[in-house]
Amino acid sequence: MHKHQLIATMNNYKIAYKGLSEGVHDFTFEVDGALFEAFENSEILGADCRATVQLQRGAAQLIADVRIEGEVVVACDRCLEDCALPIDYEGQLVVKFSDEEQEYDGEVLWLFPGEPELDLAQYIYESVILSLPYQRVHAEGECNPEMLERFSIVSEGEFSAIEAEAAREEEQQAVKGEAWEKLAALKAQMEQED
Numbered sequence: 001m002h003k004h005q006l007i008a009t010m011n012n013y014k015i016a017y018k019g020l021s022e023g024v025h026d027f028t029f030e031v032d033g034a035l036f037e038a039f040e041n042s043e044i045l046g047a048d049c050r051a052t053v054q055l056q057r058g059a060a061q062l063i064a065d066v067r068i069e070g071e072v073v074v075a076c077d078r079c080l081e082d083c084a085l086p087i088d089y090e091g092q093l094v095v096k097f098s099d100e101e102q103e104y105d106g107e108v109l110w111l112f113p114g115e116p117e118l119d120l121a122q123y124i125y126e127s128v129i130l131s132l133p134y135q136r137v138h139a140e141g142e143c144n145p146e147m148l149e150r151f152s153i154v155s156e157g158e159f160s161a162i163e164a165e166a167a168r169e170e171e172q173q174a175v176k177g178e179a180w181e182k183l184a185a186l187k188a189q190m191e192q193e194d
Helices: 033-037 121-131 145-151 156-193
Strands: 002-007 023-032 044-057 061-075 082-097 108-111
Touching (some): 033 044, 033 121, 044 082, 044 121
Antiparallel strands (some): 044 061
8 A cells, every 4th residue: 555645844754653554655744944953053054855755664664765855055165155056865764673772873763662753854954964065166157256256365376476485485494404403413513522
């Protein structure tokens, strides 16, 4: 039997699996910025995503195939303005049951047999965060030019000149270091001769 439910409550990412018959059940969650606000230090400023969950209920475990699509808003790494990034994530969460407390490792979630619900908030949050690109920037040419101007302290040519000057100073320090070593050796030699 295959059933589908739309979970409309904004901050509710729980599935009451206890009442489900064995088999496959579909759920849909609307994922907005409220989910990310619930986690401390989240870099996501807003979200408009949909998580579809195909939950296979077995006698001893649950298997949740999760697809998250939409977009999130983060600060652009280049200009710090709001930047919308697409999200397209597919993953699988295996849920097992144990009377002993077990660590969640991102792929297997352990629940106590008496727990009536499967809470997917943490899994959805982590899945979205992990699917973000390493560099979170606007497409080329879409950054706020005024903000880029503020962050552009030196031009490329000026930066090269600063690097060259630093290399010259480092070389001079090395030469001075060698000269001091020679003077120290000469002083030690003269003290020995006296």
